Amino acid sequence: MPPESLIEPLRRTVADIDKQLPVIDAMSVRQELDMYGYAGPRFALALFSAFAAAAMLLTLVGIYGVLAFVTAQRTKEIGIHIALGARPLHVIWMVVRQAAILAVIGVAVGLPLALAAGHFAQSELIHTSQRDPLTLLAAICILPLLALTGTLLPARRATAINPTEALRAE
Numbered sequence: 001m002p003p004e005s006l007i008e009p010l011r012r013t014v015a016d017i018d019k020q021l022p023v024i025d026a027m028s029v030r031q032e033l034d035m036y037g038y039a040g041p042r043f044a045l046a047l048f049s050a051f052a053a054a055a056m057l058l059t060l061v062g063i064y065g066v067l068a069f070v071t072a073q074r075t076k077e078i079g080i081h082i083a084l085g086a087r088p089l090h091v092i093w094m095v096v097r098q099a100a101i102l103a104v105i106g107v108a109v110g111l112p113l114a115l116a117a118g119h120f121a122q123s124e125l126i127h128t129s130q131r132d133p134l135t136l137l138a139a140i141c142i143l144p145l146l147a148l149t150g151t152l153l154p155a156r157r158a159t160a161i162n163p164t165e166a167l168r169a170e
Contacts, residue, residue: 003028063150079166103147
């Protein structure tokens with residue numbers, strides 16, 4: 001028997017038990033699965049989004065850690081700059097410039113790799129292409145902003161370096 005033929009007897013049985021209880025949108029399990037067939041791609045989208053957010057957070061933390069270490073290694077150089085009269089904005093620019101150069105190199109190397117990787121993820125893309133210009137533009141803008149955001153705290157710490165202590169530390 002086709003499952004659809006059981007819907008009307010089911011409605012009559014429910015009405016015999018309780019006339020106040022309506023049976024709305026009764027369908028077979030197969031119809032239910034067909035109706036919500038996008039659950040797999042939706043789950044993949046949610047999973048990719050969660051991984052992308054985690055990757056962005058790890059990027060921010062990683063950039064902060066590396067640049068905090070590099071800035072700490074340059075304590076003597078920054079101390080000399082401050083002792084010679086460098087303004088805090090110059091010191092911040094010195095640290096941020098290094099991160100900006102690395103971010104531009106990262107985007108230049110990562111963009112062709114992202115285009116190549118799009119070929120492998122093509123089966124998971126729904127209603128978009130693997131070379132979606134809006135997505136690529138967002139990545140090109142967001143990743144350098146993450147790099148600069150991760151640089152600001154080490155750069156601000158660099159402005160607080162006492163030149164006397166920096167020169168004495170070595």
